[in-house]
Amino acid sequence: MAARIAVVGGSVAGLSSAILLARRGFEVDLYERDTPPPDDLDDVQQWNRPGAPQTQHPHVFLGLFRKLLRQNLPDVHEDMLAGGVEELPFSCPLAATAPGDEDLLMMAARRTTLEWALHRARGRESRIRYCPGASVQLGDVDNGTLKGIRTAEGDRDYDAVLDATGARSKLGLAFTPVVSDIECGKVYNSRFYVLRDGAERPPLQYGSVSVVDGLGYGAALFYHDRGTFSIDIGRLPEDDAMKKLRDPHAFDRVVAMLEPFRPWFEDGKASPISEVVPMPGLRNVLRGLAPDAPKGYFPVGDRVCLTDPTFGRGLALALAHAVRIAETFAGTEGELAALNVRTTQEQVDYVRPWFDDVVVQDVARTSLWRAAVEDEPWQHLLPDMPPNPFLMIDAEEHDPELGQAARRYVSMLTRTVDTSDIHERIQAIGTSSAKDQAAASAPTYAQVLDALGVGVAV
Numbered sequence: 232m233a234a235r236i237a238v239v240g241g242s243v244a245g246l247s248s249a250i251l252l253a254r255r256g257f258e259v260d261l262y263e264r265d266t267p268p269p270d271d272l273d274d275v276q277q278w279n280r281p282g283a284p285q286t287q288h289p290h291v292f293l294g295l296f297r298k299l300l301r302q303n304l305p306d307v308h309e310d311m312l313a314g315g316v317e318e319l320p321f322s323c324p325l326a327a328t329a330p331g332d333e334d335l336l337m338m339a340a341r342r343t344t345l346e347w348a349l350h351r352a353r354g355r356e357s358r359i360r361y362c363p364g365a366s367v368q369l370g371d372v373d374n375g376t377l378k379g380i381r382t383a384e385g386d387r388d389y390d391a392v393l394d395a396t397g398a399r400s401k402l403g404l405a406f407t408p409v410v411s412d413i414e415c416g417k418v419y420n421s422r423f424y425v426l427r428d429g430a431e432r433p434p435l436q437y438g439s440v441s442v443v444d445g446l447g448y449g450a451a452l453f454y455h456d457r458g459t460f461s462i463d464i465g466r467l468p469e470d471d472a473m474k475k476l477r478d479p480h481a482f483d484r485v486v487a488m489l490e491p492f493r494p495w496f497e498d499g500k501a502s503p504i505s506e507v508v509p510m511p512g513l514r515n516v517l518r519g520l521a522p523d524a525p526k527g528y529f530p531v532g533d534r535v536c537l538t539d540p541t542f543g544r545g546l547a548l549a550l551a552h553a554v555r556i557a558e559t560f561a562g563t564e565g566e567l568a569a570l571n572v573r574t575t576q577e578q579v580d581y582v583r584p585w586f587d588d589v590v591v592q593d594v595a596r597t598s599l600w601r602a603a604v605e606d607e608p609w610q611h612l613l614p615d616m617p618p619n620p621f622l623m624i625d626a627e628e629h630d631p632e633l634g635q636a637a638r639r640y641v642s643m644l645t646r647t648v649d650t651s652d653i654h655e656r657i658q659a660i661g662t663s664s665a666k667d668q669a670a671a672s673a674p675t676y677a678q679v680l681d682a683l684g685v686g687v688a689v
């Protein structure tokens with residue numbers, strides 16, 4: 232008889248794991264607290280998703296995510312394209328291409344559109360028993376092995392339990408001690424808009440995204456499916472003045488100041504379809520498996536590793552975890568439960584370099600922003616800053632190879648900007664002065680406060 236798996240949490244990691252396991256012959260019960268998305272993609276913006284509040288925020292779909300999706304869930308990829316998701320090139324037009332560069336594309340989708348497509352694939356799998364509206368706890372541990380799960384309807388036994396309940400969940404918390412936990416140094420404030428029917432999409436700077444790299448704040452515009460797009464403005468967590476961003480009028484006044492975003496609003500081309508939604512409390516958190524964790528308990532996705540959303544890595548890491556679980560289980564004869572120690576360590580090892588890299592970038596950006604907000608000198612911080620890939624892309628006219636290397640790294644297709652003599656080349660294009668220029672072309676922090684109505688521009 233096929234092994235029976237409980238997947239707890241029906242979001243990106245849980246849905247992908249459930250589908251991939253079912254396609255390898257396992258019987259899967261998928262438990263999710265929230266209700267499923269509406270059948271009609273036109274209604275997905277109104278989908279109530281309290282269990283994953285990040286669905287109300289922009290998501291970028293990087294090259295690695297797209298590559299993993301096409302390789303492992305090609306029907307989901309095709310369904311997204313059929314639903315109106317565009318794929319936008321992210322390759323340097325001036326650079327010679329190398330094998331793998333065909334994956335330098337971003338999918339322009341809402342996060343809810345991805346889940347909608349995953350749910351359609353889930354609905355096609357007869358081996359998945361889907362249980363929405365179920366708030367799950369772990370079951371009893373018997374002789375060092377987790378027996379299964381517990382819901383309001385009682386206990387059920389399984390051969391393995393996947394914990395895909397995300398970063399905020401308390402499920403299995405005692406079994407997943409923190410390895411590293413560092414603030415992101417940013418609060419997201421996001422608003423969604425839609426382009427008027429027939430309105431032409433304005434150009435974007437980086438694949439599906441345009442960025443304003445300010446000092447003391449940052450903003451990005453993300454193009455999604457069906458004419459929708461969203462803007463996120465980030466502020467420091469302690470910056471109470473910038474809390475005014477929650478006011479939609481104040482938010483739109485700041486948006487109107489940001490040069491790359493202006494074409495999106497010319498001639499009443501776009502209108503808002505959401506309020507401004509803040510997302511405080513963002514942290515980079517890496518967890519491991521406790522030595523006394525029971526056999527049979529497998530954490531995946533954000534439950535293991537949470538990274539600053541600014542870098543757009545969470546979806547790819549969650550999908551990579553799902554793929555690894557399915558491959559490991561499918562390649563195992565006999566008992567699955569005892570695999571959890573090795574498998575979880577492999578999952579941690581896989582995400583660790585991406586996690587460490589985000590932390591380095593966050594610490595650097597946060598110190599720069601704090602200096603700018605405190606009106607202290609920040610230029611002396613630049614020599615110690617990690618190389619900023621977007622500045623390399625901006626300078627690719629002078630060094631296309633460096634630009635292409637930066638694009639591969641941003642897309643997660645390589646783990647570093649892996650050209651030889653990188654430091655010499657960065658110096659040659661002068662990223663410090665490029666940072667000065669980028670900051671100079673963005674409104675100053677004081678100007679942003681002024682637009683919010685809480686300060687006076689200097």
Ligand SMILES: Cc1cc2nc3c(=O)[nH]c(=O)nc-3n(C[C@H](O)[C@H](O)[C@H](O)COP(=O)(O)OP(=O)(O)OC[C@H]3O[C@@H](n4cnc5c(N)ncnc54)[C@H](O)[C@@H]3O)c2cc1C
Binds near residue numbers: 282532
């Ligand atoms: C503001 C923001 C923006 C982001 N932007 C990007 C981006 O641009 N690109 C990118 O790649 N990533 C981005 N991310 C990260 C991405 O959203 C996550 O990495 C991804 O959602 C992880 O998926 P998951 O399935 O592991 O967890 P989640 O999506 O958090 O899902 C957990 C699920 O478990 C359910 N659940 C919880 N507890 C229980 C329980 N006890 N019983 C039953 N169900 C339960 C919840 O309802 C939820 O559906 C962003 C994150 C944030 C916060």
